[in-house]
Amino acid sequence: TDRYAVIGHPISHSKSPLIHKMFAEQTGQDISYEAIEAPLDGFAATIERLRAEGYKGCNVTVPFKFEAYRLVSSQQRARIEAELAKAVNTLSFLDDSQIFGDNTDGIGLVQDIQQNLKVVLSGKRVLLMGAGGAAYGVALPLLNAEAKLVVANRTEDKAFELASRFNADRITGCGYEALSGQQFDVVINATSSGLSDELPPLPPGIFAPGALAYDMMYGRETPFMRFAREQGAAQVADGLGMLVEQAAEAFYIWCGVRPDTVPVLAALRG
Ligand code: ATR
Structure with a gap:
């Protein structure tokens, strides 16, 4: 059994163990995947411990994605998406005791938009709201x-x-x-405004006919999602699909097999 984990603080709410368990069952991969809470000042030590115990890799979530990048960037072992975002959400522990860093968030977002929500991005006018870590993480794949x-x-x-x-x-x-006065075919909320139940100061009429409104948060309807419905966006999505797709990409990096995300997303939506 190859061991994997997701590391964050807090972590108890994480859906990643369930998602990877479903991927493993579906593809017949013999892996385990658990949620581990690292102390706020103990991320590097936790990674060191997992590597010593023979884990093959881990996902990294709030607030450790930037620290995870710094861990691998000194060895120049980060994929370009992670390099541009200066953030890493997937670590692979390689045999030569090196650690490789990926950022699959952006690929997960693009995959969810194009494969699950059936919106082709090529040539589309896309508005990305926010310029923090979340926005940096998805800009290159877009x-x-x-x-x-x-x-x-x-x-x-x-x-x-x-x-x-x-x-x-x-x-x-x-x-x-x-x-x-501008209109967009896809409007993506990569701000943290939803956490405080706020709405970014969007002008009315921002959604083009047929537009997709996408909030990278999930778990509840944000003010942005409400605004989008009121403003007549054709499709309004939360970030649950992105969560499943970024996990699928990490699973592929580790196991070399692509899981089918459709039944997993359906199971999570209940
Ligand atoms: P994250 O890693 O989640 O991106 P961050 O780096 O703190 O977190 O960035 C938060 C982003 O949300 C920023 O782009 C922030 O805008 P500012 O740079 O102007 O602060 C944006 N943000 C937070 N609350 C917002 C709000 N109520 N309206 C619009 N943007 C907001």
Whole structure:
């Protein structure tokens, strides 16, 4: 049995053990996967312990994704998505005692939008709200899917900074006021506004006909999701599909097998 885990603080609410258990059963992989709470000042020590005990890898969640990146970046062992985000959500413990870091959040988001929600991103006008870690984590896969990306942030400068990091003409940054009169086919909430039950200051009329509104949070209806319904967005989604898809990508990195996410997402939605 190959052992894996998810590490966070807090971690008791995590759905990842259940998701990976379903993946393992479905694909016949002999793995175990548990949730481990690391002390806030004990992430590196926890990783060291797991490696010593022979674990093969782990997922990393709040608040350790940046520390996980720093752990692997010194060895220059991070995939480009993780490098740009400066955040890692998937660690692989390699045989040569090296640790490899991936960030599968963005691939998970793109996969959920295109495969599950059936919205093709190529050529679409996509608004990404937020310029923190969550937004950095998903920008590159959105660009790779050939979306035309506008990043809006309350603190405008951080949106400019994010956009300039990618050095592509399909990504621009702005503040929320600049969105007046514009319409988007996909609007993604990568801000932490939902945690405090707030709504980013979006102007009315932001949703193009047929638009998808996507909140990367899951677990409850956020003010953004409510706003999107009121404003007539054709589809409103939470981040549960992204959670399952980022897990599937991690599972693939570790086991080399792609699980079918459809029944897993259906089971989680109950
Ligand atoms: P995370 O890692 O979840 O992205 P973060 O790095 O603290 O967390 O970033 C939080 C993001 O949510 C920021 O882009 C923040 O905007 P500012 O940079 O202007 O602070 C955004 N955010 C938080 N609350 C918000 C709100 N009520 N309206 C709009 N944006 C909000």
